[in-house]
Amino acid sequence: MRRLVLVGGGHAHVHVLKALGDSPDPTVSVTLVSPVDRQLYSGMLPGYVAGHYGLDECGIDLAPLASRAGATVVRAAASLVSPTVREVIAANGEVVSYDVLSIDAGSRPLVGEAKGVGRHAVPVRPLERFVEGWERELARARAGALQSVSVVGGGGAGVELAFAMECRFRRELGEAAPHVRILTDAPTILPECAAAVRGRLLRLARRRNIGVHPGCRVAEAGPGFVRLREGIEFSSDATFWVTGSAAPEFIRDSGLMVDRGGFLAVNDFMQAEGHPEIFGAGDCATNLLNPRPKAGVFAVRAGPALAANLAAALKGGPLERHVSSRRFLALFSCGERYAVGSWGALSFEGRWAWRWKDRIDRRFVARYSAAALAAR
Ligand SMILES: Cc1cc2nc3c(=O)[nH]c(=O)nc-3n(C[C@H](O)[C@H](O)[C@H](O)COP(=O)(O)OP(=O)(O)OC[C@H]3O[C@@H](n4cnc5c(N)ncnc54)[C@H](O)[C@@H]3O)c2cc1C
The missing domain is CATH 3.50.50.60 (FAD/NAD(P)-binding domain)
Incomplete structure (x- = not known):
């Protein structure tokens, strides 16, 4: 039995969990280490504050995703990784051993x-x-x-x-x-x-x-x-503190190679430098050769390649290179169900732009809903 441990239920890991549930592999045991059982979708948070969404509309329940993937859940934050003995130490004292580890634990305010x-x-x-x-x-x-x-x-x-x-x-x-x-x-x-x-x-x-x-x-x-x-x-x-992204402290504390900001240093295959059995995606990781801004869109884009690479690392097989395009659609909600957006040099605004964002965001959350999970 090969052991896969996922630290964090971030944007890339919800996709990994879904993919694991779509094609269960009885030779792999999966553990999710997460301090929360619901992943709030940040893209909809301003809409929740404005009163456009209820909180239940903005969340992805991790428990059903994990259960469908056959994953054990450790309901605590990871406080340390010990790469030499291949263990994750959780804040509740649990120690989880891994053969392959993936970290998608986001960031904290600077x-x-x-x-x-x-x-x-x-x-x-x-x-x-x-x-x-x-x-x-x-x-x-x-x-x-x-x-x-x-x-x-x-x-x-x-x-x-x-x-x-x-x-x-x-x-x-x-x-x-x-x-x-x-x-x-x-x-x-x-x-x-x-x-x-x-x-x-x-x-x-x-x-x-x-x-x-x-x-x-x-x-x-x-x-x-x-x-x-x-x-x-x-x-x-x-006062609300919404400054840029700082790295989760446990990555540096674990002695893993980090960039200047303390984010996990990874290569084009999302593997940690010096530890090919450790993968990192989303805000907590930086591709040293091809860095991208700390934005959810890049964490979402990483999901499919991360799922494929974790499967390849567990079973042996070629890894997929993942270097996201720099270009992305930016849509900023401005209250009043109105949004300003940009695509490259093009900028636009209107109620239609908000409806577009609303559709994209709702579709993302719905992909991991109970109904979507039951449909497969
Ligand atoms: C209000 C707001 C609006 C935003 N809007 C957009 C947008 O429209 N478009 C966009 O691209 N980006 C947006 N962002 C940025 C976006 O939220 C992040 O870039 C994105 O969440 C990063 O995804 P992630 O998967 O790396 O981490 P996260 O989504 O933060 O997920 C990380 C998960 O790891 C868990 N975790 C944390 N520490 C640990 C630990 N030690 N052990 C285990 N688990 C842990 C957390 O609980 C969380 O569930 C917005 C951010 C905010 C705050």
């Missing part, structure tokens, strides 16, 4: 030197914690306790969440809605996007009275304020 984030801000990850934090702050807003809300981070997630929050507050509270602002240390929001996309988002932000403050590095989150590096303070009754 906090750096900033103080007070754990106590006075709501970090966007883990997503379950963000959801709790959002519900708590929404309840405070309804009780009239919020005048101003800061979203720290001006990437796609920060911008979408700011629009979603503004939409929700205004719809529920009208004139009493708190003011929402975006603070980013970059010279602009979404610096990696085409200027035309930024222009559209900035115009919409002005129209919705969302403050956009580029060049602002937040050095401290405190009770009722955020303080910039230069000492300037903004009053902030609720």
